[in-house]
Amino acid sequence: MRYSYYPGCTLKTRAKELDRYARLSAAALGAELEELPEWQCCGAVYPMAKDEIATRLSAVRALMSARDLGTTLVTVCSACHNVLKRANEDLKADENFRTKVNNYVAPEVPYAGEAKVIHYLEMLRDEIGFDAVKEKVVNSFKGKKIAAYYGCLLLRPGKVMAFDDPENPRVIEDFIASIGATPVLYGQRNECCGAYVTLEDKAQAQKSARRILDSAKAAGAEMIVTACPLCMYNLTANAPEGAVPVKYFTELLAEALGVKEVQA
Amino acid sequence: MSGHVNLKDTVLEISGVNPRKCMQCGKCSGTCPAYGEMEYHPHQFVTMVDRGQIEKLMASPSLYRCLACMACLERCPRGVEPAKLVEAVRLLVIRQQGQNHMTGDDIPEKLDPELPQQAIVAALRKYGK
Ligand code: SF4
Ligand code: SF4
Ligand code: SF4
Numbered sequence A: 001m002r003y004s005y006y007p008g009c010t011l012k013t014r015a016k017e018l019d020r021y022a023r024l025s026a027a028a029l030g031a032e033l034e035e036l037p038e039w040q041c042c043g044a045v046y047p048m049a050k051d052e053i054a055t056r057l058s059a060v061r062a063l064m065s066a067r068d069l070g071t072t073l074v075t076v077c078s079a080c081h082n083v084l085k086r087a088n089e090d091l092k093a094d095e096n097f098r099t100k101v102n103n104y105v106a107p108e109v110p111y112a113g114e115a116k117v118i119h120y121l122e123m124l125r126d127e128i129g130f131d132a133v134k135e136k137v138v139n140s141f142k143g144k145k146i147a148a149y150y151g152c153l154l155l156r157p158g159k160v161m162a163f164d165d166p167e168n169p170r171v172i173e174d175f176i177a178s179i180g181a182t183p184v185l186y187g188q189r190n191e192c193c194g195a196y197v198t199l200e201d202k203a204q205a206q207k208s209a210r211r212i213l214d215s216a217k218a219a220g221a222e223m224i225v226t227a228c229p230l231c232m233y234n235l236t237a238n239a240p241e242g243a244v245p246v247k248y249f250t251e252l253l254a255e256a257l258g259v260k261e262v263q264a
Numbered sequence B: 001m002s003g004h005v006n007l008k009d010t011v012l013e014i015s016g017v018n019p020r021k022c023m024q025c026g027k028c029s030g031t032c033p034a035y036g037e038m039e040y041h042p043h044q045f046v047t048m049v050d051r052g053q054i055e056k057l058m059a060s061p062s063l064y065r066c067l068a069c070m071a072c073l074e075r076c077p078r079g080v081e082p083a084k085l086v087e088a089v090r091l092l093v094i095r096q097q098g099q100n101h102m103t104g105d106d107i108p109e110k111l112d113p114e115l116p117q118q119a120i121v122a123a124l125r126k127y128g129k
């Protein structure tokens, strides 16, 4: 199966491993990720005001390009996914936004949200299937207690993202189980890590990180997995001493599939 | 006084929020991870916008402590979406000439080698124009 792929700016820089392991694992699972020929940074946070048009255009352009290629668009970074998905859903629902965007970009074929955009975890769950993942595992994480960290952007707003149950998600736990490990549930798995506020007030971000990390530790987690480079930053750089270590889910996937050391 | 009315209208228009739907249950504030850092909590934003106290909100550091995590928006039983009000009021401030809360010039001293690009992009989007 072929997919369009939107890596986003952070996966090209600070989070290169997240990207590399995502590509290696997809290839091992028979999914061909083809990076969009041209894309710009999506802006990282979705502008919520109705009159913000220009700030949403780079996301719209990526969506249009996936529509033209005729393939489902896959994202990995939670933030990119939130921006692209919300822009697409708003294009479907908000006529004023749709008209302005089409007038501004003037695409050959008008765009009304036809692209399908899914997160890599949705590709694993809905397209490849966790059973198929399980069959390809060569290095099982059997016995390892791993906690999922969803954060906020994958899940919310729940009606728009339609990713999983926003209050009781399970896709990452199912992923953890598929690589042989034991998923650990804890209260803070879908509460925010502090996000960009780390640049405004580090103490606030440290407080958020501690709340999450303490909650995972108390539940017996030996490791936490995330999909987002900013979650990764907040849960490591803003973590208290002796906190549970955090990994990208794609790294564990690549390791489980035995492709971690492959040179792409 | 007419100035207040205009500000309120702008906030309601760009946010798309109807504060009248709020029943003051406080669930949004109860779930807000920035509760301790915000002078005005999400349910207060809703009431204050409804009362037209926009200038008070515009002067509050609370605008820069909201994480846009959408917990308040997700968990409000009345679909009020307080996060959109916080964003709209913040935009009223930073869209004014010279009122950016953070600019590219502020970034270098805040950089650390692990910081992901998206944090910088996000902060500049949220705190400036
Ligand atoms: S969310 Fe981030 S990493 Fe993703 S493209 Fe957008 S800004 Fe860049
Ligand atoms: S948890 Fe933090 S980085 Fe992660 S999605 Fe929320 S704000 Fe983003
Ligand atoms: S949760 Fe909704 S109804 Fe309750 S106080 Fe907050 S905005 Fe009002």
Ligand code: SF4
Binding pocket: B028, B031, B032, B033, B034, B035, B042, B065, B066, B067, B068, B069, B070, B071, B072, B073, B082, B083, B086
């Ligand atoms: S979006 Fe802002 S106000 Fe709402 S819960 Fe999150 S931090 Fe609090």
